[in-house]
Structures are given as C-alpha cells and as structure tokens.
Amino acid sequence: MNYEPVIGLEVHAQLKTETKAFCSCPTRFGAQPNTQICPVCLGLPGTLPVLNRRMVEFAIRTALAFHGEISKDSVFARKNYFYPDLPKGYQISQYDRPLAVGGYLDIETKVPSPPRGEGQGEGATRRIRLVRIHMEEDAGKLIHEGIPGSEGSSFVDYNRAGVPLIEIVSEPDLRSPEEAGSYLRLLRSVVQYLDVCDGNMEEGSLRCDANVSVRPEGSEKYGTKVEVKNMNSFKSVEAAIQYEIDRQIQAIAAGERIVQETRLWDADPQKTFSMRSKEEAHDYRYFPEPDLIPVMVDAAWIEKVQGGLPELPDAKRRRFVEALELSHYDASVLVSSKSIADFFEKTIAIYNKPKMASNWILSELLRYLHEEGRGIEQSRVTPQLLAEMLRMIGDGALSGKMAKEIFKEVYQTGASAVSIVEKKGLKQVTDESAIAQVIDQVLAKHPDKVQDYKAGKEKLFGFFVGEVMKATRGQANPQKLNTLLKTKLSS
Ligand SMILES: [Zn+2]
Incomplete structure (x- = not known):
C-alpha cells in the first residue's frame, strides 16, 4: 500500500525587540549567563508583567504579511507546567484567543530547474494555510554538558526567559519533507524582510516542531500524529521528517500502532527518539493571565502597520521579472534572501544593468561565497565594488574574460577592479x-x-x-x- 505523509509545522520566531516581553531586560544573544534578568522575568513574588508594545507591533506585522485576521482583543493565558527553565512555573502565552487566525503562505513546490538561461518555467505554487499566530514568552536555557569539572550537573541560564516569541502554526497541508523545507525557507525569508526576526536557526531564533503522520493514499482520515522536535537547520527538519515518515510506514506495515508522542531528532545517528507521551491541552491547565488585560488592537493601528509593510519576496520577484526582465529562476534566487536582494538592488542603483549584475552575483559571487561558507553580508565585495567592475566591462575597458580574473582578486582582497587592473597593467586598449x-x-x-x-x-x-x-x-x-x-x- 502507498502512504501519504501529512505534515504541519509549528514555528517559533524570536522577535527582534530591544527588551523582553514583559520587563525591560535586554534580549542580546550570547551575553554572560544570568546577566539579563530581573525580578519580573525570574518570577519573583510580588512582581507584575508589563506588555512590550513593540512585541505586539511585530506580531501584527507578521500576521498581516501572512494574510491573517488580527483579533481586536486577544488574551494572554497561563500555560502551567513544571520545568527548571521556567522560573514562574507557567509560561505566558495565548490560548483560545490568539492575536491572529487564518492566513497562508504560497510556496513553490517545484523549483524551476537550472541551468539558468534555459527552460525557466514557473514552479507550481501551493497554498499552505495557517491556523493561527500567537504571542508568548520564551523559557530559559538548560545546559547539561560541556562545563569542565561539572560531571552530573546541570546549569540554567535565564537570559532567554521572557524573550518575546511568536508561534506560527500551519494547517497539516504539507505533503513531503521538501514542501516543509520550502515552507520554512519562505517563512524565514519573510520574517527577515519584515525585520521582526533574524531567522538564525543555529542560535535558536527560529525553531521548528513538526507534526507528522501518514495515511493510506486517497484516505481522508488523518493518521495518529507524532510531534518531532529539536531540529536546528533546514536540512535537519527535512531529514527528521523523512525519517519519521519512513519509521511510521514501517511500523504500520509490521502491524504496530503509532502512538501519539513527542520525539526528539538526534542529528548524529540521524534518528528520532521517543521523549514523552504527548501532553493534551488540558494537562497545561490554561487560564487567562490575571495580571494582564486583553490586548486591544484598533483598526487605526492595523492600518498603520499595514502601511509600513516592506515589499515582500513574492512582490519583489514579480517586479524583478516584469520591470527588470530577469528570468523567473534568477529572480527567485535573488529574493530568496533579503541580504542577496539588497546587495543586488544596491548594485543596480549604482550601475543600472540588472541582467549583468544578476549574472555576476548568481554565478561568480555566490559561488565564491559558497566555497568559503560565507554569507553575502560578510562579502569583501561590496555592491560599490561590483558596480565599478561592471561599469568597466560595460565601457569596454575590461573584457568578460579578463573580468573573471579581476573579480577573483576583488573577491579575495576587497580591492577595487580599477586599482587591480592598473597594478597588473591589464587595462584593455581602446585607444x-x-x-x-x-x-x-x-x-x-x-x-x-x-x-x-x-x-x-x-x-x-x-x-x-x-x-x-x-x-x-x-x-x-x-x-x-x-x-x-x-x-x-x-x-
Ligand atoms: Zn527581566
């Protein structure tokens, strides 16, 4: 029998606010443990939370970008559970009245195939619906290992306790690990464009849990779902989901029943392990947070945030194709990350040859960066330097072939093409x-x-x-x- 995977993702995005959700402690990543804490985020008796307005604004921004419906009066709730990383004994979250419901992301399911320059058909688009977007606070961090002389000890760092998060919950609309990967990549790129989250999965500012089940092909009924946690890269999300699909299909084929549980992904043996049987919502004894009033969002606020939304990847790609006459594939790669799109736009603002700039960025620059494992933000080639070299090619001062050599040196040294050409006496003779x-x-x-x-x-x-x-x-x-x-x- 053929089985169809059914996947839904819950993504936690850390918001880039200066201060925490309910107190004025800073949120800087990487600070000395327990240096960004106060009585409020430590949950000491007699303290009261004060809502960070910026957190709400960022959450509205994200919900609007994903076409969600903003609630005029959402409510914070206490989610009660006992764990050492949670000093209050409960997490302030949202439950039955979240900030936003509905919305969607349109993902490209078939990436148009390279090589560039030929056969650049549009990939098929699939709409993945969202259930909700709600606000909550992060917990602290437990450290169980890696501290010399601390055998058998655990440490807790509360710097992260109270850092604002949004949780973005999808419907179980995804049908393959690859689709989950494109969904997550698009989601990350949008929150980066919105400038509400840095999207860094390694540092945990973007975290993803996957609900995975399988069902016989053609069946309408969902199978029993398993929640998979602890993936900290796009690759591990895809690998963990694939592993879980295979595991469930094999178990069913062997006549076993799938139990509802939470499993942890371990990247080393590339397997998931059972962590605990899945809690039901009533295990958390949710109730409205008595120390906070409902979050009132009026139409004027929504309108203001809506008016301030930047151009998002979809719209940008369409503009690159229609106004700048780039191919669909090239435009897709350029907009896939805000920093690449920014680099491109800065380059053509200096020397306006979009096709040429796009070719050099996508072929030469990204290749070199990839080889070095660098991001474009750390590139020694700046838009200014690239534009200057492109101008020399355009003016006939540099042939395409010479330019490739020169560019390699611009990339390695960060020196300008003009100075390299002069130093080498390579200037094309046009006289x-x-x-x-x-x-x-x-x-x-x-x-x-x-x-x-x-x-x-x-x-x-x-x-x-x-x-x-x-x-x-x-x-x-x-x-x-x-x-x-x-x-x-x-x-
Ligand atoms: Zn604090």
Missing part, C-alpha cells in the same frame, strides 16, 4: 590610434599574407587578429580591432 599602430606593424611584417588576403583568402583575417592580440597581450578591444583591421585591409 584607436594605439590599436591602429599595432595593426600597421603586423601588416608590414606579413606583406605576402596581405597579398593573399586581398586576392580572396579571407580566412587570413583571423590570423591578423591573432597577431595583433599577441602583440597587445590580449588587451586590444576586439570590436575596435575588427573594425580597424577591416578598414586597413580594404584600403
């Missing part, structure tokens, strides 16, 4: 009198071949071009050389 002079010398050296050419051996034209190029070390501008040589030979 007509200089080229004409070399042509005269070459023709004078080969009077017999000139005779033959004039008598009809036109193939010799290539020979003369070759000689001139040799004499100029390949630096003669080819167009100018051709025109001048033709004139001289026909005179």
Whole structure:
C-alpha cells in the first residue's frame, strides 16, 4: 500500500525587540549567563508583567504579511507546567484567543530547474494555510554538558526567559519533507524582510516542531500524529521528517500502532527518539493571565502597520521579472534572501544593468561565497565594488574574460577592479590610434599574407587578429580591432 505523509509545522520566531516581553531586560544573544534578568522575568513574588508594545507591533506585522485576521482583543493565558527553565512555573502565552487566525503562505513546490538561461518555467505554487499566530514568552536555557569539572550537573541560564516569541502554526497541508523545507525557507525569508526576526536557526531564533503522520493514499482520515522536535537547520527538519515518515510506514506495515508522542531528532545517528507521551491541552491547565488585560488592537493601528509593510519576496520577484526582465529562476534566487536582494538592488542603483549584475552575483559571487561558507553580508565585495567592475566591462575597458580574473582578486582582497587592473597593467586598449599602430606593424611584417588576403583568402583575417592580440597581450578591444583591421585591409 502507498502512504501519504501529512505534515504541519509549528514555528517559533524570536522577535527582534530591544527588551523582553514583559520587563525591560535586554534580549542580546550570547551575553554572560544570568546577566539579563530581573525580578519580573525570574518570577519573583510580588512582581507584575508589563506588555512590550513593540512585541505586539511585530506580531501584527507578521500576521498581516501572512494574510491573517488580527483579533481586536486577544488574551494572554497561563500555560502551567513544571520545568527548571521556567522560573514562574507557567509560561505566558495565548490560548483560545490568539492575536491572529487564518492566513497562508504560497510556496513553490517545484523549483524551476537550472541551468539558468534555459527552460525557466514557473514552479507550481501551493497554498499552505495557517491556523493561527500567537504571542508568548520564551523559557530559559538548560545546559547539561560541556562545563569542565561539572560531571552530573546541570546549569540554567535565564537570559532567554521572557524573550518575546511568536508561534506560527500551519494547517497539516504539507505533503513531503521538501514542501516543509520550502515552507520554512519562505517563512524565514519573510520574517527577515519584515525585520521582526533574524531567522538564525543555529542560535535558536527560529525553531521548528513538526507534526507528522501518514495515511493510506486517497484516505481522508488523518493518521495518529507524532510531534518531532529539536531540529536546528533546514536540512535537519527535512531529514527528521523523512525519517519519521519512513519509521511510521514501517511500523504500520509490521502491524504496530503509532502512538501519539513527542520525539526528539538526534542529528548524529540521524534518528528520532521517543521523549514523552504527548501532553493534551488540558494537562497545561490554561487560564487567562490575571495580571494582564486583553490586548486591544484598533483598526487605526492595523492600518498603520499595514502601511509600513516592506515589499515582500513574492512582490519583489514579480517586479524583478516584469520591470527588470530577469528570468523567473534568477529572480527567485535573488529574493530568496533579503541580504542577496539588497546587495543586488544596491548594485543596480549604482550601475543600472540588472541582467549583468544578476549574472555576476548568481554565478561568480555566490559561488565564491559558497566555497568559503560565507554569507553575502560578510562579502569583501561590496555592491560599490561590483558596480565599478561592471561599469568597466560595460565601457569596454575590461573584457568578460579578463573580468573573471579581476573579480577573483576583488573577491579575495576587497580591492577595487580599477586599482587591480592598473597594478597588473591589464587595462584593455581602446585607444584607436594605439590599436591602429599595432595593426600597421603586423601588416608590414606579413606583406605576402596581405597579398593573399586581398586576392580572396579571407580566412587570413583571423590570423591578423591573432597577431595583433599577441602583440597587445590580449588587451586590444576586439570590436575596435575588427573594425580597424577591416578598414586597413580594404584600403
Ligand atoms: Zn527581566
């Protein structure tokens, strides 16, 4: 029997606010443990939470970008559970009245296939619906390992306790690990465009839990779902989901029943392990947070946030294709990350040749960065440097072939193409009198071949071009050389 996977994702995104959700402690990542804490986020008796307005604004921003419906009066709730990383003994979250319901993301299911320049069909689009987006606070962090002399000890860092999060919950609309991967990539790129979350999965500012079940193909009924946690990269999300699908299909084939549980992904053996049987909502004894009033969001606020939304990846890609005449594939890669799109747009703001800029960024620059494992933010090549080199190519001062060599050096050193060309004496010769002079010398050296050419051996034209190029070390501008040589030979 063939089985169909059914996948839903719950994504936690840490909001880039300066301060925590309910107190004024800073949220800086990587600070010394327990240096960004206060009585409120430590849950000491007698303290009261004060809602961070910026957190609500960022959450509204995200919900609007995903076409969700904003609630005019959402409610914070206490989610009660006991765990050492949760000093209050409960997490302030939202339960039956979240900030936003509904919404969707349109993901591309088939990435149009490279090679670039041919067959760039649009990928098919699938709409993945959202259940809700709600606000909550993060818990602290437990450290069980890696501290010398601490065998058998655990440590807790409360710096993260109270950092604002949004949880974005999808419907179980995803049907493969690859779709889950595209959904997550698009989601990350949108929160980065919105500037509400840095999207760093390794540092945990974007975390993803997957609900995975399988059912016989064609069946309408959902199978028993298992929640998979602890994936900290796109790759591990896809691998964990694939592992879980295979595990469930094998278990069913062996006549076992799937139990509802939470499983942890372990990247080392590439397997999931049972952590605990899944809690039901009533295990958390949710009730409205008595220390906070409902979050009132009026139409004017929504309108203001809506008006401030930036151009999002979809719209940007459409504009790149329609107004700048880039291919669908190239535009998709450029907008896939906000920093690549920014780099591209800054480059063409200086030297407006979109196709050329896109080619150099996508082929040369990204290739070098990839080899080094760097992001474009850490590139020594700036938009300014790239634009300057493109201008030299456009002006005929640099041939495409020479440019590739020069670019390698710009990339490695961060020096300008102009200075490298000067240093190497590689400047293309465009001065007509200089080229004409070399042509005269070459023709004078080969009077017999000139005779033959004039008598009809036109193939010799290539020979003369070759000689001139040799004499100029390949630096003669080819167009100018051709025109001048033709004139001289026909005179
Ligand atoms: Zn605090």
